[in-house]
Amino acid sequence: MIMQNEVWIITLCGIGLVTLVFVWVIGQSGKAPAPEQLQQTSNAIRRWWFLLLVVAGIGIAYATLRPYPIANQRSNAAAAQIVDAVGRQWSWQISPTRVKAGIPVEFDVTSADVNHGFAIYAPDDRIVTQTQAMPGYTNRLLYTFTEPGKYRVMCLEYCGLAHHNMVAEFEVVAAEKGDQP
Amino acid sequence: MSATELYPANEVLPRNERIVFNLYVISVLVVLVLMMLFGLTMRMAQGTWINVPPDLFYQLMTAHGAGMVGTVGLASSAVMWFFLRKYVRLSLAIFATNYVLFVLGALAILASVFIGKYAGAWTFLYPLPVHAMNVWSPHAAALFMLGYLLIGVGFLLFYLDAMLAMIRVYGNLGRALGLQWLFGGNIDPAHPKTVVASAMVAITNSIGTLAGAVVLVMCLVNIYFPAFTLNALLVKNLTYLFGHMFINASIYMGVIAVYELLPRYSGRPYAISRPFLWSWAASLVMVLIVYPHHLMMDYAMPQWMVIMGQIISYCAGLPVFTVTVYGALTNIYRSGMRWPTPAKLLILSMFGWAAGIVPAIIDGTITVNKVMHNTQWVPGHFHFYLLLGVLPMVLALMFHVIGSRAQEPDRATDKLGFPLYLVGGLVFVFAFLAAGHDSVPRRFAVHLPQWLLTDQVGSIGAILVIAGMLLLATRIVTGLLKAPVHADPAHAAG
Numbered sequence: 001m002i003m004q005n006e007v008w009i010i011t012l013c014g015i016g017l018v019t020l021v022f023v024w025v026i027g028q029s030g031k032a033p034a035p036e037q038l039q040q041t042s043n044a045i046r047r048w049w050f051l052l053l054v055v056a057g058i059g060i061a062y063a064t065l066r067p068y069p070i071a072n073q074r075s076n077a078a079a080a081q082i083v084d085a086v087g088r089q090w091s092w093q094i095s096p097t098r099v100k101a102g103i104p105v106e107f108d109v110t111s112a113d114v115n116h117g118f119a120i121y122a123p124d125d126r127i128v129t130q131t132q133a134m135p136g137y138t139n140r141l142l143y144t145f146t147e148p149g150k151y152r153v154m155c156l157e158y159c160g161l162a163h164h165n166m167v168a169e170f171e172v173v174a175a176e177k178g179d180q181p
Numbered sequence: 182m183s184a185t186e187l188y189p190a191n192e193v194l195p196r197n198e199r200i201v202f203n204l205y206v207i208s209v210l211v212v213l214v215l216m217m218l219f220g221l222t223m224r225m226a227q228g229t230w231i232n233v234p235p236d237l238f239y240q241l242m243t244a245h246g247a248g249m250v251g252t253v254g255l256a257s258s259a260v261m262w263f264f265l266r267k268y269v270r271l272s273l274a275i276f277a278t279n280y281v282l283f284v285l286g287a288l289a290i291l292a293s294v295f296i297g298k299y300a301g302a303w304t305f306l307y308p309l310p311v312h313a314m315n316v317w318s319p320h321a322a323a324l325f326m327l328g329y330l331l332i333g334v335g336f337l338l339f340y341l342d343a344m345l346a347m348i349r350v351y352g353n354l355g356r357a358l359g360l361q362w363l364f365g366g367n368i369d370p371a372h373p374k375t376v377v378a379s380a381m382v383a384i385t386n387s388i389g390t391l392a393g394a395v396v397l398v399m400c401l402v403n404i405y406f407p408a409f410t411l412n413a414l415l416v417k418n419l420t421y422l423f424g425h426m427f428i429n430a431s432i433y434m435g436v437i438a439v440y441e442l443l444p445r446y447s448g449r450p451y452a453i454s455r456p457f458l459w460s461w462a463a464s465l466v467m468v469l470i471v472y473p474h475h476l477m478m479d480y481a482m483p484q485w486m487v488i489m490g491q492i493i494s495y496c497a498g499l500p501v502f503t504v505t506v507y508g509a510l511t512n513i514y515r516s517g518m519r520w521p522t523p524a525k526l527l528i529l530s531m532f533g534w535a536a537g538i539v540p541a542i543i544d545g546t547i548t549v550n551k552v553m554h555n556t557q558w559v560p561g562h563f564h565f566y567l568l569l570g571v572l573p574m575v576l577a578l579m580f581h582v583i584g585s586r587a588q589e590p591d592r593a594t595d596k597l598g599f600p601l602y603l604v605g606g607l608v609f610v611f612a613f614l615a616a617g618h619d620s621v622p623r624r625f626a627v628h629l630p631q632w633l634l635t636d637q638v639g640s641i642g643a644i645l646v647i648a649g650m651l652l653l654a655t656r657i658v659t660g661l662l663k664a665p666v667h668a669d670p671a672h673a674a675g
């Protein structure tokens with residue numbers, strides 16, 4: 001499933017749950033004072049609620065950090081395809097501008113002046129991945145495209161007057177027979 | 182002090198205090214409305230309903246960001262002052278100095294943005310301020326930074342005074358935080374939550390503000406001695422330590438209003454407890470080390486810091502969900518609560534905080550951040566807990582205070598103002614979140630045609646919020662200017 005959709009659904013459920021609890025408690029709030037042991041009951045619920053959150057948090061952290069989602073920055077093993085990307089006010093210099101699907105691409109991203117953001121938009125206009133372009137640093141972004149098509153790079157770190165015009169394009173072509181992933 | 186006493190005598194504002202407090206409140210309201218109008222202008226420009234040239238758009242964005250963050254900080258410092266002064270002796274002169282420095286700083290910022298055309302965003306991320314492609318001059322950037330420094334000095338003075346005052350009463354800040362009760366012992370039931378929260382904020386935000394001052398001075402030196410170059414990653418770390426801290430401090434100061442006022446409206450005492458002390462002690466540490474979640478896409482960051490950013494982001498939700506908001510809900514559950522405007526605002530603030538950090542925490546996950554970072558998802562979540570969280574805390578105190586003066590039931594204006602604000606706010610923030618889901622970048626003056634729908638829905642939400650805000654603000658200002666009911670000197674002296 002597309003990451004954005006997953007995130008959207010989880011968020012709506014989370015906010016929905018918070019809303020339900022609020023609506024319910026507010027609905028109860030006008031009622032006559034609750035029995036004496038309210039505090040104990042509430043503390044007991046709190047313990048379970050706390051435990052639930054901790055367990056969920058550990059589970060999610062484990063699941064989302066293994067494997068570590070950011071490419072090893074010091075690896076010497078060069079990827080099969082390397083793309084150099086340099087951001088400057090207000091354009092991208094990207095070469096080559098054609099890569100193959102199905103084979104990992106390494107983007108070496110940096111900036112010649114201020115901070116920029118290097119975000120790759122798929123043909124359906126969704127971000128598939130990104131990194132920052134920071135002067136003095138080269139960030140190594142690894143991605144394997146699955147869908148061929150025209151991809152766009154947009155600047156996702158505010159860099160001044162024409163920030164929103166910093167758009168570039170590159171092409172992902174279908175892998176030829178014989179290409180090894 | 183019984184939980185049900187709405188207006189305890191030790192909260193009465195003597196004449197001078199009243200003047201300074203009114204200055205704070207009225208200035209805050211005026212600036213908030215102005216900044217909201219800037220925000221609406223940006224949103225309508227993105228939606229192509231009005232035509233705003235990009236240079237002006239980014240100037241408005243810079244003014245709105247800096248103006249809102251600063252003003253909310255100022256407003257919540259007034260909340261902290263209002264309640265903390267009951268327990269320790271705070272200097273009115275310093276509280277007033279903070280105001281004066283703020284106004285001077287704000288003027289410098291406005292001049293830098295609207296005369297100097299500075300548009301380097303409220304985060305002034307190096308080296309953009311000094312690399313503007315001649316859109317603004319380095320002097321405009323320097324003026325902006327000078328404005329920040331003035332405001333920072335005001336806040337530091339305020340926190341220093343608060344810390345000294347707490348030390349005078351409690352011996353040291355650890356005891357003010359209640360650390361002596363973390364592992365056992367009988368918690369003094371009279372130990373004020375306000376003191377715990379204030380101590381935490383004074384410590385952490387002094388550190389945050391100092392980090393800010395260090396970057397500002399480094400950047401200022403760089404402006405006039407360009408040979409002194411800076412490391413962009415180091416500066417970004419310090420900048421976000423400062424930025425994250427400062428905005429969070431406003432939530433932690435604002436929530437004091439909930440601790441103090443909610444039990445009065447619910448009629449049920451809101452006891453201090455060990456989980457409460459733990460949650461503030463833990464938040465003290467977490468708020469200072471969580472900021473790397475802003476630098477997840479900087480692959481040059483040490484891996485452990487980024488992982489820490491994710492884990493601490495998750496942990497930071499625990500005190501909110503299991504202590505503060507949970508405690509507030511327990512406090513009102515079957516309490517026989519009535520719902521005058523301050524009570525509504527207090528509970529709205531709890532809702533905005535709890536609901537707003539859901540998308541924020543999710544975005545603190547590295548894999549999610551890879552597709553959500555710097556999209557409108559981000560203004561989506563922070564407007565959620567600022568517009569529907571912190572602002573209602575501050576407004577609740579203001580409404581509470583005028584309630585003591587006017588001695589009259591809610592007017593039709595509040596009855597209309599509150600729902601407008603709530604519904605408009607929800608429409609406004611969900612439009613941002615939906616746009617984030619569609620990968621719409623944040624901080625874009627010009628949007629693609631397929632993004633306009635969320636821009637326009639968001640604009641409608643913003644118009645409703647502002648209409649609601651105008652009604653609420655008018656009511657507060659007219660209420661404040663009325664003579665207080667307890668104005669007689671005999672009371673004030675007591």
Ligand code: HEM
Pocket residue numbers: 216217218219220221223224242243245246247249250253302303304557560564567568572622623624625643646647
């Ligand atoms: C009616 C109310 C408001 C409206 C219409 C509004 C509108 C906006 C808009 C359109 C943006 C730019 C979004 C983008 O990046 O594309 C923005 C950014 C921002 N807003 Fe608001 N806003 C409102 C209230 C607030 C409040 C109450 C706060 C703080 C307490 C706030 C703080 C900020 C901050 C810090 C930014 C980031 C600026 C930047 O990216 O440099 N806003 N707002």
Ligand SMILES: [Cu+2]
Pocket residue numbers: 115116117155156157158159160163164166
């Ligand atoms: Cu840019």
